[in-house]
Amino acid sequence: RAPRMPQPGETILGTSLVVGAGGKGANQAIAAARLGAEVHMVACVGADEFGRSARALLGREGVGIEHVRALDTEATGAALIIVDDVRAENMIVVAPGANRELTPEDVDAALECIAASDVVLMQLETALDTVAHAAAVARRCGARVVLNPAPAATLSPELLAMVDVLTPNETEAALLAEIGAPGPNAAEEAARVLLAQGCGAVVVTLGPAGALVADAAGMRRIAPFRVDAVDTTGAGDAFNGALSVALAEGKALDEACAFANAAAAISTTRPGTAASMPTRDEVGRLMGC
Ligand code: ADP
Numbered sequence: 001r002a003p004r005m006p007q008p009g010e011t012i013l014g015t016s017l018v019v020g021a022g023g024k025g026a027n028q029a030i031a032a033a034r035l036g037a038e039v040h041m042v043a044c045v046g047a048d049e050f051g052r053s054a055r056a057l058l059g060r061e062g063v064g065i066e067h068v069r070a071l072d073t074e075a076t077g078a079a080l081i082i083v084d085d086v087r088a089e090n091m092i093v094v095a096p097g098a099n100r101e102l103t104p105e106d107v108d109a110a111l112e113c114i115a116a117s118d119v120v121l122m123q124l125e126t127a128l129d130t131v132a133h134a135a136a137v138a139r140r141c142g143a144r145v146v147l148n149p150a151p152a153a154t155l156s157p158e159l160l161a162m163v164d165v166l167t168p169n170e171t172e173a174a175l176l177a178e179i180g181a182p183g184p185n186a187a188e189e190a191a192r193v194l195l196a197q198g199c200g201a202v203v204v205t206l207g208p209a210g211a212l213v214a215d216a217a218g219m220r221r222i223a224p225f226r227v228d229a230v231d232t233t234g235a236g237d238a239f240n241g242a243l244s245v246a247l248a249e250g251k252a253l254d255e256a257c258a259f260a261n262a263a264a265a266i267s268t269t270r271p272g273t274a275a276s277m278p279t280r281d282e283v284g285r286l287m288g289c
Contacts, residue, residue: 001083005091015085021057022273023077023099024123024150027234031241031277032121033062035263037248040064040117042110042134043126044098050076051098057274067110074098077125094125102126104133115141118248121240123148128159135162144247147199148240152176161198165253167243168194169236173204187212188219201253205239205264207232211257222257225265225286234273239264241277262286 001015025043033039041063045051047070054076058065077099082091107114107130114120120138122131122145135145144164149155152172160166168175173190174182183189191202191214201215210224242263246256266278266286 001085003085005082005084005089014082020272020274021054022079022234023054024125024148024237024240026054026058027237027273027277028121028123028148028241028244029058029063030061030274031238031263031267032245034277034279035242035245035283036280037245038064040067040110040113042067042102042106042113044069044071044074044102044106046070046074046076046098047072048076050078061274064113067106067113069102069106071098071101074101096125099126102130104130106130107134107137111137111141114138114143117141117143119144119146119244121146121148121244123150123240124153125151128153128155132156132159132162135159138162146240146244146247148236149176150236157198160194163199165201165203165243165247166194166199167203167205167236167240169205170207173202188214191219203243203253203257205236207235210261211239213253213257215253220254222254222261225262227265227269227286229265229268231271231276232268234276235264235268237273238267238277242283259283259287 006012029039029041045054051070055065055068075097077097079092079094120143138145139162146165147163148167149172152175170187174186177190177193179190187204191204194202195214204212211222213220239260243256243260246259262283263278266282267276270276
């Protein structure tokens with residue numbers, strides 16, 4: 001945190017430093033594990049302090065880390081986030097480090113684990129060709145493929161055709177569908193475009209407005225849960241982890257999105273990302289069951 005953003009070449013005194021675990025993959029894995037699923041992570045970290053603490057955290061949360069490889073040659077992926085105290089704006093530099101080194105061979109090394117899985121959930125903080133390979137392997141093994149296209153990147157028609165559920169937020173959906181000036185029905189418009197590009201279903205997360213589901217049966221909005229939000233960072237990760245758990249349990253897509261809306265809503269009521277992920281009991285209480 002700093003009183004303002006520094007100019008190029010300038011050094012300023014900051015207010016405070018917080019070091020926390022993160023990364024979309026780790027947050028989503030922890031969200032799914034807290035909701036009771038058996039979760040295994042396929043990832044790369046560096047053989048450094050951040051890598052050791054990331055593996056330790058995942059292990060404590062019950063996430064299988066036998067396919068989290070530690071590299072001597074790269075640092076653990078990290079992001080430096082400067083938050084302006086006055087305007088609450090941020091500037092972020094992500095150094096992907098070891099994430100860039102996750103290869104199709106790492107995916108193949110986890111083949112048995114993938115074959116035993118109901119759902120393979122992925123994000124775009126790792127190399128695209130590895131994501132595409134994993135989608136193909138998952139498909140072959142009969143696992144559902146859920147892709148959270150964040151941060152947004154251009155996706156090939158081949159990859160989209162292997163995705164069962166694509167889960168962009170509104171910004172990512174507009175970028176992926178190449179909608180220039182998003183209007184009031186931008187989410188619907190983007191979902192229509194992305195569905196036509198070949199994925200099985202598109203779920204656009206709409207922040208406090210819940211989610212939009214689009215599939216062969218048509219389009220419908222899934223109502224949000226009203227909560228007092230204090231920190232929405234990681235809400236998308238909570239949503240993706242929970243959605244995947246519900247799909248793995250055989251729930252229909254709309255029901256799975258309602259469950260994900262509930263889990264994500266709870267995550268906004270407390271600070272942090274991984275730390276804010278809810279338990280199964282908490283989601284059950286909010287849903288009234
Ligand atoms: P991201 O965090 O990736 O930008 P969203 O902002 O769309 O994603 O939020 C993801 C999900 O979190 C939403 O679909 C919704 O279920 C939940 N959510 C986010 N903000 C709120 C809020 N203020 N109140 C209730 N639920 C929320």
